[in-house]
Amino acid sequence: MYTEHPTTVGEYFVGGRKMRVARIDEKICDKSPFCPAAASCRFKAFRVILGTSFRVNISIDEEKCTGCGVCVRYCGPGAIKLIEKEKAS
Numbered sequence: 446m447y448t449e450h451p452t453t454v455g456e457y458f459v460g461g462r463k464m465r466v467a468r469i470d471e472k473i474c475d476k477s478p479f480c481p482a483a484a485s486c487r488f489k490a491f492r493v494i495l496g497t498s499f500r501v502n503i504s505i506d507e508e509k510c511t512g513c514g515v516c517v518r519y520c521g522p523g524a525i526k527l528i529e530k531e532k533a534s
């Protein structure tokens with residue numbers, strides 16, 4: 446069962462361990478330089494690198510990601526999923 450950490454809003458822990466991280470599906474991501482999901486992350490977990498042809502390379506730093514899920518709601522194409530931490534590694 447997921448429980449919200451009492452002192453940090455948006456982090457989900459079970460037994461003191463972070464359980465989820467966000468992951469981008471590269472096949473679905475439209476690589477927009479105006480990515481609203483990247484702008485929505487208050488933990489600055491997104492890395493946005495300018496690419497070619499007005500596209501960017503977007504990735505998520507899983508060490509910074511708290512698994513709060515805010516970016517999932519902001520991603521128009523639905524390219525971001527939350528996955529269990531054990532499956533991420």
Ligand code: SF4
Nearest residue numbers: 486510511513514516
């Ligand atoms: S799940 Fe939360 S912390 Fe992780 S990348 Fe998305 S908005 Fe940032």
